Amino acid sequence: MYDTIKFLHSYWAYLVLLVLIIATVNALVKFFGNKEFQAFDFRVSLFTLITSHIQLLLGLIFFFVSDYMALISDMGMGSIMGNDDLRSKIIEHPFAMIIAVVLITIGYSKHKKKLTSKPKFKLLAIFYTIALAFVLYMIPWKIWLGIA
Numbered sequence: 752m753y754d755t756i757k758f759l760h761s762y763w764a765y766l767v768l769l770v771l772i773i774a775t776v777n778a779l780v781k782f783f784g785n786k787e788f789q790a791f792d793f794r795v796s797l798f799t800l801i802t803s804h805i806q807l808l809l810g811l812i813f814f815f816v817s818d819y820m821a822l823i824s825d826m827g828m829g830s831i832m833g834n835d836d837l838r839s840k841i842i843e844h845p846f847a848m849i850i851a852v853v854l855i856t857i858g859y860s861k862h863k864k865k866l867t868s869k870p871k872f873k874l875l876a877i878f879y880t881i882a883l884a885f886v887l888y889m890i891p892w893k894i895w896l897g898i899a
Contacts, residue, residue: 753816760809764890767799767806771855771886774799775879782872796875800859803882807852814845839891847889854882 774795781792814820819841823831831837858878862871892898 753813756809756813756816760806760813763802763806763809767802768886768890770795770799770802771879771883774875775883778872778875778879782869782876786868786872788868788871792872792875796859796862796879799879800855803852803855807848810845810848844889844891847885851882851885851889854878854885858882 777792777795780786781788822837823841826837831841855878858875861878862874865871865874
């Protein structure tokens with residue numbers, strides 16, 4: 752089960768990143784271009800919400816089936832916080848990604864309440880851009896690029 756969840760979490764992340772970039776760029780371009788909100792815009796923002804929630808679920812399952820809980824128990828939080836690699840994997844990455852999914856959820860929920868296109872795109876652009884920044888910052892680039 753561990754290997755399957757790790758595989759799914761690792762490769763689903765590419766889809767999440769791609770969809771989040773598309774949704775963010777779409778919202779920014781259409782906000783600054785004063786475009787009308789279309790069915791495509793709704794679908795891409797909804798698909799971003801769905802894929803990010805699935806990724807969060809996979810990440811949480813991965814966290815609890817991995818040896819991270821045993822490491823926390825054995826080493827203690829002080830030791831984990833003192834180790835850059837472990838702190839990034841066990842604390843920073845999960846926390847930042849949860850914040851990113853919360854931002855996506857808030858942006859999606861708030862945009863639905865607006866009646867005109869400009870405010871819809873504004874909310875999506877703001878929340879999705881900040882979420883994208885969190886995701887890009889916390890991606891384990893060394894693993895993605897095959898450096899480590």
